Amino acid sequence: MTDAAKVADGADVIVVGGGVIGLTTAVTLAERGLRVRVWSRDPAGATTSAVAGALWWPYRIEPAERVGAWSLETLAVYEELAGGPGATGVRLVAGVHGGERFAALGPWAAELKGAVEVAEGLRVTLPLLDMPVHLAWLERRLVAAGGAVERRAVDGFAEAAAQAPVVVNCTGLGARELVPDAGVRAVRGQLVVVENPGITEWFTEADPASAATTYFFPQPAGLVLGGTAEADDERREPDAMTAREIVARCARVRPEIAGARVLGHRVGLRPVREGGVRIESEALPGGGLLVHNYGHGGAGVTVAWGCARAAAALVG
Numbered sequence: 535m536t537d538a539a540k541v542a543d544g545a546d547v548i549v550v551g552g553g554v555i556g557l558t559t560a561v562t563l564a565e566r567g568l569r570v571r572v573w574s575r576d577p578a579g580a581t582t583s584a585v586a587g588a589l590w591w592p593y594r595i596e597p598a599e600r601v602g603a604w605s606l607e608t609l610a611v612y613e614e615l616a617g618g619p620g621a622t623g624v625r626l627v628a629g630v631h632g633g634e635r636f637a638a639l640g641p642w643a644a645e646l647k648g649a650v651e652v653a654e655g656l657r658v659t660l661p662l663l664d665m666p667v668h669l670a671w672l673e674r675r676l677v678a679a680g681g682a683v684e685r686r687a688v689d690g691f692a693e694a695a696a697q698a699p700v701v702v703n704c705t706g707l708g709a710r711e712l713v714p715d716a717g718v719r720a721v722r723g724q725l726v727v728v729e730n731p732g733i734t735e736w737f738t739e740a741d742p743a744s745a746a747t748t749y750f751f752p753q754p755a756g757l758v759l760g761g762t763a764e765a766d767d768e769r770r771e772p773d774a775m776t777a778r779e780i781v782a783r784c785a786r787v788r789p790e791i792a793g794a795r796v797l798g799h800r801v802g803l804r805p806v807r808e809g810g811v812r813i814e815s816e817a818l819p820g821g822g823l824l825v826h827n828y829g830h831g832g833a834g835v836t837v838a839w840g841c842a843r844a845a846a847a848l849v850g
């Protein structure tokens with residue numbers, strides 16, 4: 535290979551992981567002028583990120599002292615994307631967080647424009663993302679900035695470090711084995727997609743007595759019903775009984791959901807990390823730099839841009 539060809543094929547950064555965290559981080563770095571390649575074991579549509587509902591809301595994510603700022607930074611980006619042209623998959627949709635009160639939330643909640651307490655809970659307009667569309671849009675934006683996505687599984691970071699001076703680890707649950715990090719655990723979530731019987735607003739409600747949350751999100755491809763949060767359960771197949779319970783819980787809030795035709799089921803494993811999201815850098819044995827950005831639990835979509843910028847700041 536000639537030196538010129540090496541430069542053409544070369545990368546300043548290899549981002550391992552092509553879910554919402556990896557792609558958002560890659561876009562951020564590429565738009566700063568770096569040559570970025572994403573290595574992802576799975577196509578974007580087969581990641582946990584593609585399973586997400588996906589409403590902007592800090593849920594099952596730590597550390598609290600950083601999540602508020604990351605979330606608000608991301609909110610501003612999504613508000614802009616929702617108003618802009620192109621198929622970004624981001625819309626602003628009104629809804630109610632049942633039983634929620636400002637007093638129970640962090641200081642970040644004071645920044646939510648137009649949020650009001652009503653009898654049922656907190657009423658607010660928030661970004662709702664159609665994830666398969668949004669992930670495809672992120673990939674196109676990366677390519678437009680000169681980056682590339684490759685299907686490639688790794689069993690460590692040395693291979694990537696041999697090809698770029700900086701490696702960014704956005705492998706979600708995969709970080710458990712790759713880093714390795716025993717603090718990363720799977721929290722399973724199951725959803726049901728039904729034909730929308732005419733519901734235009736989203737709704738969520740936590741059940742304090744269990745890990746179950748009742749929610750429904752109107753997406754273009756159907757009404758997404760949820761959900762579950764089952765720690766250390768790594769079954770990737772939908773459970774029929776759980777699906778029936780999800781439909782029944784949602785139908786208690788909106789009876790018309792009971793008869794809606796089921797279009798499909800989704801299961802994903804949230805990458806929850808003890809101590810919260812890890813954004814940190816370390817030197818690799820050969821002199822390269824490894825930047826971590828993983829462990830986003832139940833709110834990777836909610837914090838994606840804030841975390842991408844924090845990780846990019848460590849790249850230099």
Ligand SMILES: Cc1cc2nc3c(=O)[nH]c(=O)nc-3n(C[C@H](O)[C@H](O)[C@H](O)COP(=O)(O)OP(=O)(O)OC[C@H]3O[C@@H](n4cnc5c(N)ncnc54)[C@H](O)[C@@H]3O)c2cc1C
Pocket residue numbers: 550551552553554555556573574575576577581582583584585586587588589590591686687688689704705706707708709712722723724725761801802803804805828829830831832833834835836837
């Ligand atoms: C049911 C459910 C509902 C959710 N709802 C919401 C919501 O409403 N709002 C919200 O903000 N969040 C939500 N989440 C959480 C959100 O989906 C996650 O926090 C987010 O997807 C994590 O993104 P990620 O990019 O870190 O991980 P992933 O999407 O899992 O991506 C990891 C990437 O790393 C790659 N990878 C892993 N190991 C390797 C390897 N060895 N070699 C190469 N590549 C590798 C994978 O192929 C993949 O590309 C939900 C999650 C679930 C399961």
